[in-house]
Amino acid sequence: METPAKENLLEVKGLSLAFGPKDKPLFAVENLDLSLGAGEILGVVGESGCGKTLSALAVIGLLPPGCRIEAGSIRFLGQELSGLRGDGMRGLRGREIAMIFQEPATALNPVQTIGAQIVEPLLLHTAMTMKEARAEALSIMTKVGFAGVERLYGVYPHQLSGGMRQRAMIAMAIACKPRLIIADEPTTALDATIQAQILELLVRINRDYGMAILLISHDLGVVGGLCGRVAVMYAGSVVEEASTTELFRDPVHPYTKGLIASRPTKESKGRPLYSIPGAVPRLGHKPSGCPFMPRCGSAVPSCALERPDSLEVGPGHEARCPPEAEKRRRVDE
DSSP states (O other), X not given: XXXXXXXXXXXXXXXXXXXXOTTSOEEEEEEEEEEEETTOEEEEEOOTTSSHHHXXXXXXXXXXXXXXXXXXXXXXXXXXXXXXXXXXXXXXXXXXXXXXOSOHHHHSOTTSXXXXXXXXXXXXXXXXXXXXXXXXXXXXXXXXXXXXXXXXXXXXXXXXXXXXXXXXXXXXXXXXXXXXXXEESTTTTOOHHHHHHHHHHHHHHHHHHOOEEEEEESOHHHHHHXXXXXXXXXXXXXXXXXXXXXXXXXXXSHHHHHHHHTSOOSTTTTSOOOOOSSOOOOTTOOOSSOTTGGXXXXXXXXXXXXXXXXXXXXXXXXXXXXXXXXXXXXXXX
């Protein structure tokens, strides 16, 4: 689903997130650049451990203990978020930026009813009375696909299925009609039918409310059917970014090619799926050059010397792989 370019809502520039002592930082995310337009759906994909979720948590001010912003900027509607603390961030979180967490079973409060958890952001960020907030919560529950909302308003998370818990998380996220929704693996552990329903719901939210969505996933099939643009992350950096159509049609970075090749297709039925050899480097064990070099079948000696820059390989298409970018340039000439 292609989305036209719009004014940027979110701008992440040179973001580096680190653990460990200040004099010997261990970078989990390094020099990350991302932008998201108003009303756009951007997919961020990569294996577990690539820094996708950590980057999203930095945007919403929920970094885990021991992790800090070492460098860079996070701007939302022109406001710098990287140094925002306390009431400043709480005023944005839920009202302007909301997050759908990966595991609703652990993200939802087990001792509060579903209705109470959807009402909470309305009472916190609007001037609604309890009666008005309850009526709005019931309306939102209907919109996200709950049936029998009066009864379900008073149930607890453990009384719902996984798909229903995820719908409750989405209802909480959209309650105040924020400008940006961060959806972190919103279909994890759901069966294919429920997964399709949740993705359809996200598309409808984007269309009906104009909310921008930052979709984090390890599944290229999910982002391919939902996002207008995709950023591929590896070892804490974006290694390729393009429109969804362009990325699938003509990937440049060897890591992106490996991810696309590992997807199940009709042609691969009955055969072992391709898998990228090796694993994402552990924190503190990144190679000195290109972090993907130990797993790359196209590496050249220069890949071991320094971290590659992101290079333009086409209109709106960038890749962090000088050898492949050079091949592309020669073909174009």
